[in-house]
Amino acid sequence: MEIIESGLFHIFDGELTGDKVEKSCKLYKDAMSFYESVDESLDPETVMYEVTTVNADRKEEGYLNWAISLLHPVKVNGECCMTRGHFHIDTNCEEYYWCARGTGLLMMMDENGNDWCEKMYPGSLHHINGHHAHRLINTGNEDLRIICCWNSNAGHDYKRVEEHPFVHRVFVSEEGIVIKDAQR
Numbered sequence: 037m038e039i040i041e042s043g044l045f046h047i048f049d050g051e052l053t054g055d056k057v058e059k060s061c062k063l064y065k066d067a068m069s070f071y072e073s074v075d076e077s078l079d080p081e082t083v084m085y086e087v088t089t090v091n092a093d094r095k096e097e098g099y100l101n102w103a104i105s106l107l108h109p110v111k112v113n114g115e116c117c118m119t120r121g122h123f124h125i126d127t128n129c130e131e132y133y134w135c136a137r138g139t140g141l142l143m144m145m146d147e148n149g150n151d152w153c154e155k156m157y158p159g160s161l162h163h164i165n166g167h168h169a170h171r172l173i174n175t176g177n178e179d180l181r182i183i184c185c186w187n188s189n190a191g192h193d194y195k196r197v198e199e200h201p202f203v204h205r206v207f208v209s210e211e212g213i214v215i216k217d218a219q220r
């Protein structure tokens with residue numbers, strides 16, 4: 037019997053490395069529409085968040101993806117850096133998020149348009165129902181690092197969130213976190 041390396045490595049609260057790892061970056065110019073207003077002071081090439089993923093070899097039921105999402109502490113006219121947010125195409129597929137570093141909020145929304153947030157801080161673990169839209173928000177002053185595990189057949193339904201957007205937005209001011217109604 038051989039004892040071998042797995043070929044993948046995830047530093048406790050840091051980088052994910054290995055042959056099968058794929059990385060994508062979301063720049064401000066491609067994320068402007070997520071925010072309430074355009075921040076002219078922000079370079080369009082600013083990296084807002086990065087996702088490093090180990091995709092399962094197969095996309096049918098029974099296979100898992102693993103990723104780390106890293107959101108930089110960028111503010112857009114005071115609005116906190118956030119992911120686009122999505123429903124799963126296959127709503128039978130759940131997901132887990134685990135906060136490795138930073139502070140933030142996991143915004144979720146049910147299929148009736150009711151939204152809420154769970155606090156994220158190192159060690160907090162978040163179970164996401166397959167019927168709930170989800171979005172990561174960095175409310176802190178350092179990178180927010182979230183480790184994610186989900187079914188490879190879940191898919192990302194971004195269109196559904198565009199048609200039924202989250203009803204609240206998260207800003208920070210000197211007083212702390214400010215929740216505002218999203219303008220429809």
Ligand SMILES: [Fe+2]
Nearest residue numbers: 124131170186
């Ligand atoms: Fe998801």
